[in-house]
Amino acid sequence: MNETLSPAPPALDYLGRLEVHVAAPVEVGHTHAGQRRVIPITGGTFAGPRGRGQILAAGADFQLLRTPSEAFLDARYVVAMEDGARLFVTNAAYRTGAVEDIQALVRGEVVPPERIYFRCAPHFEVADTDEGAWGWLSTSIVIGSGQREPDRVIIDLWVVR
Template identity: 60%
Template sequence: MTQTPTLPEPAAPSGAVTPTPPHLEFLASLAVEVSAPVEVGRTRTGLRRVIPISGGTVTGPELNGRILPAGADFQLITSDTSSDLDARYVIETDDGDRLFVMNAAYRTGSAEDIAALVRGDEVPAERIYFRCCPRFEVSGDRWAWLESTVVIGSGRREPDRVLIDLWRVR
């Protein structure tokens, strides 16, 4: 019987540094007002819904303004417990600039809680995992830094709006 040789554990690279997690800096809170869902129906990838965005507010230490009634959340409920969200909307800043937002999100919870959200019922935020990663397109220089900055968020759904807190990753 041939014995397989035991390989030594790889050595840690010399000068290895313990990674430092990125710093999060609060950017703003969004209160996104939504209208009644438009049900597309069950597709081959899941239940497709479009949630019109009817307005809202943006408040924070760096970013303030309003959400224009020009967008929607294109939802795909992929199972009884999870949803892929793709919201597209426009923020008009207090200084008059407009930012186009593409906000990809993932939302999961128990089958009962997800069904309640789909019906429009209120579900306690702590029972739903709702995270997002918005990207921005801007015109002009004032907000250009948003196009090259990673922003992450945590959301919660209420019957007539979505509340999202955003952080800049430093």
Template identity: 50%
Template sequence: MTQTPQPPALVHAGTLSVLIGDPIDVGPTPEGHRRIIPITGGTVSGPRLNGRVLPGGADFQILHTPELSQLDARYAVETEDGAIISVDNAAIRSGSAEALGRIARGEPVDPGEIYFRCAPRLRSSAPQWDWVNRTLFVGTGERHPDRVVVHVFAVG
């Protein structure tokens, strides 16, 4: 007897508030318009992840069309107990050309206007954080003028 597959549960691990600097506009390339967004700090808080986003990372973006962007953010989080977690976050952001244009100009945009989904990969060498190495995560994002908010969920 075949049963209907059930989707996995999602458990909120934490919310990252990632502070960003001014974009570095690389310009149009054969793959699309490229931008690099410096990551300057931030916080992480939630039921399983708490700490701070360390400065020095960046979000490498490809603006494929006026309605679609591919994001690849790489940075580190220092947990409350001093462990370091590496974050590689691949994302897709889509919406109207007008709304994405406002984001590109650093203007506020209602998160409801944008589809922003991601697959963060977390890694740590700290034994107490080994569970992040063995867990798949997904998330939703919100772009604000000075930061990106990412709600991270562990896939059960």
């Protein structure tokens, strides 16, 4: 007789917190895919058990508001770690909530984070010269949970084991 086993869920290790500072959105307008906007990234920080870093003013979040209650986010930026390494981050995210809450976020208002579903899956590219300390990030699955504030995005990250 074949017994089906329930697989164990993967474990998570806390990687750290990103605080991404953002400027006012640049509204592109309604496209065939939805409402397009670009949010410039002006700086920020990363802090976690393995190290700290600064987010450089060298990126943006390319948002697509597909419906009044959901958005697809595509953020790209650079984290300069204290040890000299530079991490290029491509962060794909999905954010949804009640229409009135999403519209409040779009207007730059504060919405309690528990009312918004905001999850992401960042991918990290690490320079060849920094492979020793951070190369493992290039071959790891990382997931995150975020919250939007008027002038920043806060994202807690976990590595999937």
